[in-house]
Amino acid sequence: MGIIEVRDLRKVYGDKVAVDGVSFDVEEGEVFGILGPNGAGKTTTVECVEGLRRPDGGSVRVAGYDPAADRDAVTRLLGAQLQESELQPKITVREALRLYAACYPDPADWRVLAERLGLTDRLGTRFAKLSGGQKQRLFIALALIGNPRVVVLDELTTGLDPRARRDTWQLIEDVRDSGVTVLLVTHFMEEAQRLCDRIALIDKGRVTALDTPAGLIGRTARGTEISFVPSAPLETALLAGLPSVASVAERDGGRVVVHGTDDTVHAVLSLLARLGITALHLRVTEATLDDAYLNLTGLDA
Numbered sequence: 258m259g260i261i262e263v264r265d266l267r268k269v270y271g272d273k274v275a276v277d278g279v280s281f282d283v284e285e286g287e288v289f290g291i292l293g294p295n296g297a298g299k300t301t302t303v304e305c306v307e308g309l310r311r312p313d314g315g316s317v318r319v320a321g322y323d324p325a326a327d328r329d330a331v332t333r334l335l336g337a338q339l340q341e342s343e344l345q346p347k348i349t350v351r352e353a354l355r356l357y358a359a360c361y362p363d364p365a366d367w368r369v370l371a372e373r374l375g376l377t378d379r380l381g382t383r384f385a386k387l388s389g390g391q392k393q394r395l396f397i398a399l400a401l402i403g404n405p406r407v408v409v410l411d412e413l414t415t416g417l418d419p420r421a422r423r424d425t426w427q428l429i430e431d432v433r434d435s436g437v438t439v440l441l442v443t444h445f446m447e448e449a450q451r452l453c454d455r456i457a458l459i460d461k462g463r464v465t466a467l468d469t470p471a472g473l474i475g476r477t478a479r480g481t482e483i484s485f486v487p488s489a490p491l492e493t494a495l496l497a498g499l500p501s502v503a504s505v506a507e508r509d510g511g512r513v514v515v516h517g518t519d520d521t522v523h524a525v526l527s528l529l530a531r532l533g534i535t536a537l538h539l540r541v542t543e544a545t546l547d548d549a550y551l552n553l554t555g556l557d558a
């Protein structure tokens with residue numbers, strides 16, 4: 258049984274079907290990612306999990322509770338960092354942490370949390386004066402202050418510079434290592450690939466794929482790409498005849514591009530060695546989650 262169970266979830270705004278039969282389970286202790294294009298229904302889905310929106314069909318359970326009916330129970334065990342969160346500009350970090358801590362029956366020690374999130378030297382700083390990265394760290398602290406079993410993070414690193422984004426990833430890994438289940442909505446492939454144990458790809462209100470990052474990458478047609486400039490004329494039909502090769506193309510500048518699997522690298526280089534040809538400017542690239550995403554959402558067409 259998953260700590261979050263979403264079954265055939267449906268949510269309609271007027272005549273717009275935002276979520277159209279979404280189902281997934283999140284296991285306790287994993288980082289589960291929800292990935293998809295703008296308007297795919299990601300935020301609506303997690304808002305139903307948080308109890309902020311009432312589903313029009315299907316069901317949601319968090320640790321067995323219905324978030325729409327058992328708001329109090331779900332509020333106690335779920336912490337949320339909302340997309341585009343804001344606080345009063347004049348509230349200080351200390352005041353915000355104490356205020357939120359007061360809302361929970363068994364809160365975490367806010368001083369320990371501030372220390373863990375690198376906010377101790379900012380306790381007296383007003384919200385409006387924090388940098389983007391510091392605000393995000395504060396939102397993570399506020400999402401964790403109730404000692405939740407599940408934390409929902411929606412587009413947490415949008416707007417952060419690369420350094421602050423990486424620091425935030427480390428924080429999320431620390432949160433996961435402390436045993437908290439993380440439901441993460443993101444637009445960033447690198448973020449999803451690094452952090453998520455499993456990912457649900459959502460498009461037009463439906464789950465189009467659900468797998469580990471490696472599993473999703475394995476589904477893309479692209480596989481491994483080997484490209485090089487042969488040191489002498491090369492009959493490319495010989496490459497196309499190798500067992501693991503999916504395609505061979507010749508590009509400007511005499512560059513040959515071969516698509517295949519991991520085994521293709523060895524097969525191509527062995528063939529070239531037999532022919533006495535050197536692979537100049539050799540590049541080997543593996544498919545990424547980015548390729549898988551474009552492939553699976555049809556955006557690479």
Ligand SMILES: Nc1ncnc2c1ncn2[C@@H]1O[C@H](COP(=O)(O)OP(=O)(O)OP(=O)(O)O)[C@@H](O)[C@H]1O
Binds near residue numbers: 294298302
């Ligand atoms: N309160 C609302 N009233 C009407 N339509 C809405 C409302 N909230 C969302 N929608 C619409 O529902 C669809 C799904 O929106 P949602 O915010 O869940 O998508 P998303 O995948 O989170 O998008 P993004 O990545 O842009 O945040 C969109 O077409 C959106 O315009």
